[in-house]
Amino acid sequence: MTTASTEPVIARKKPYLVRLAKKGRTYWWCACGRSRKQPFCDGSHKGTGIEPVPYVAKADGEEVLFCGCKHTRHPPLCDGSHNNLGDTYEEASADEIAATADIPVTPFDETGRARLDGGCFVLRPAGRWREIGGGWRMEPLITAEDGARHLAQYRLLAEGRTAPLTFGQNSEVVLFACAGAGELMIAGRACPLAPLTGYHVLPGETVELRASPDGPAELIATQCPLGKPPALAETSAAVASAQDERLRWQRYDPARRERMADRFYQVLVGPETGSEQVTLFIGEIPRSRAAGHRHLYEEAIVILTGSGFMWTERARAAVRPGDVIFLPARQIHSLECTDPGGMRLAGAFYPAGSPAINY
Ligand code: FES
Structure with missing residues (x-):
């Protein structure tokens, strides 16, 4: 019979971004969640029956997102499972909302771009064919x-x-x-x-x-x-x-969506279909504002339905169907949906991976 002491505990509900010093060096990831040296093992697992998991650095300076919630299905790396630990995606806190309430809406310039922080922008295409x-x-x-x-x-x-x-x-x-x-x-x-x-x-x-x-x-x-x-x-x-047998097309299918708490996504092209560089997915978000977060990937987003705001640290821009968002890697952001009917978007990002992985 399983006892409480043999279950992993959540160290935190997001991954740890770690830069590994040396190619070939082995790092021991804490699987039990009890280590005080997260995300690495300090021996606190003794008696839990849970063992740390080794990870061998693939390159000098490799950046790795180690799972912090200890619920990943692909230990020791984050696979986005932390998004499903609550009923909703992690939402902006009352403090975050209050601290950003006075940020004005950035206007679109003569090129059709509303420029936000860190090179992020929203483009309202003008049909300049x-x-x-x-x-x-x-x-x-x-x-x-x-x-x-x-x-x-x-x-x-x-x-x-x-x-x-x-x-x-x-x-x-x-x-x-x-x-x-x-x-x-x-x-x-x-x-x-x-x-x-x-x-x-x-x-x-x-x-x-x-x-x-x-x-x-x-x-x-x-x-x-x-x-x-x-x-x-x-x-x-x-x-x-x-002779290439890879899947070349895939249509949106609600039955094939992945759930992320109260959000959904479906990967149309990605590593699982043989893509080496880029992932293409459809995302669906309810009326909500997520907490500010980052991705390691560079992303382009097209708003398909719904409206709201694209937030960065100190700026925001309105978004509506047809708008395009450029999101540089690591830029802190949140895409807020203000539409009661929710928002649907098409996202493409490099390097290919899962759209559920954020930090
Ligand atoms: S932090 Fe555990 S899956 Fe992401």
């Missing part, structure tokens, strides 16, 4: 000029049949369909085109549209690592990875 040719038009949303280091994002518009489009030989691309019907051809593979669907394009592969005549197709393309903007390819015949 550029012709690519072959039936494609694009609007740059996030590029290196905006301070992005790892990913670029473009809005693509096309009708009917298009010429093949390339994102270069070195970048992985995830596409998110906002509108359209018909087929999307990825390196010659026919994938059904429908809203709320994510697609995975490998480096060097091309994309063509075979849209139904009902209306234009609109896609959000996130390129990682960022490179040259999308351009017409000479041919779609050069399929470097014709």
